[in-house]
Amino acid sequence: DTEVTQTPKHLVMGMTNKKSLKCEQHMGHRAMYWYKQKAKKPPELMFVYSYEKLSINESVPSRFSPECPNSSLLNLHLHALQPEDSALYLCASSQPGQAYEQYFGPGTRLTVT
């Protein structure tokens, strides 16, 4: 099973709201990733967790706060977002040391109003 699940599928939030995106995988992968994808562009890396520890933060604004409660779950907490943060947010996972192939979830389509 190479499935990564993400919830919700769609999210509309105001600039003063707090919301969370969730990602789950049951492949036993120990690396998990958050990406942001704008229309007609490749995904941009935001965060990397390796063995439940934050390993890479690509200078993402603090209004995005990642969390990895356990090896299967990854959250992205959102607060005080801007309209330009509207995008498709993708989660991915991989097993370090195995060709680094990443498996992506279907994404959460976020609209900030």
Add this chain to the structure above:
Amino acid sequence: GDSVTQMEGPVTLSEEAFLTINCTYTATGYPSLFWYVQYPGEGLQLLLKATKADDKGSNKGFEATYRKETTSFHLEKGSVQVSDSAVYFCALSEGMGRGSTLGRLYFGRGTQLTVWP
């Protein structure tokens, strides 16, 4: 640094036509190479991969061969279908000796493929 260059799109073909999407890369080590496909409104799906020179990745009629001498990983399919319409991303990840990068993927810009019946 590492990078991937993909041919510009969009690419428009008739059903059963031959497809080539060019991809070249720059890397200092021995990267693994991937093609991902993204259907409208969906996430990225791993289409195929190759981990060393001369490896051929294949899946669903698509093929790509890892050419170290030309630093290329072109995607080909002999007969496209309407259902192949999607955006295709070429990507590389640094090789096994660069574990500290945690498998960072470097993506090409993506190529939109539209297949008409």
